[in-house]
Structures are given as C-alpha cells and as structure tokens.
Amino acid sequence: MEIEAWYTCIYCFEQNDVVVDVTGGMNQVYVEDCQVCCRPNRLHISIRPGLREADIQADEA
Ligand SMILES: [Zn+2]
Numbered sequence: 222m223e224i225e226a227w228y229t230c231i232y233c234f235e236q237n238d239v240v241v242d243v244t245g246g247m248n249q250v251y252v253e254d255c256q257v258c259c260r261p262n263r264l265h266i267s268i269r270p271g272l273r274e275a276d277i278q279a280d281e282a
Contacts (some may be wrong), residue, residue, distance in 0.1 A: 226266070226268040228277040241266055241275050252282040 227236055227253045235257040241249070253260040261282035268275045 222273075224268070224273045224275055225247040226277050228262065228264060228279045230255040230257060230258045231262055231279050231281060237262075239264070239277070241268065243268060274275070 223240050224243060225238060226241050227238050229236055233255060235255065237253075239253065239258050246266045247270065249268075250263065251266075252261050252263050254261050262279040263282040265278040265280070266275050267277075
C-alpha cells in the first residue's frame with residue numbers, strides 16, 4: 222500500500238508531495254531531492270498506525 226504525504230523543503234520552503242510505501246516500515250528515513258530546488262532533504266517518516274497518513278520531518282541530508 223502507498224500513501225501520499227507532504228513535507229516542506231528545508232532549503233526553499235516549498236511543499237513537496239511524496240508517495241510513501243507502507244511496506245517499507247512504520248518509520249522510514251531516506252534522502253530525497255526537493256522537486257523545486259533539487260537539494261537533498263533527509264526525510265524522517267512516521268506512519269500513523271491504522272491511518273492512511275504519514276508525518277514527515279525533514280532535515281539536512
Ligand atoms: Zn527546495
């Protein structure tokens with residue numbers, strides 16, 4: 222299952238949408254380039270149990 226989530230780029234503060242693959246675990250960390258400024262954000266993803274929602278905290282990769 223995949224769910225859609227969002228984070229704010231730490232560099233340009235634009236909102237990015239990401240698709241999280243739930244089968245990767247309830248807590249995931251990976252680096253993704255901003256779709257606007259192409260700089261790398263490290264995403265800390267927490268999937269809320271039982272909900273089709275994820276919280277994402279971004280920091281410097
Ligand atoms: Zn950006």
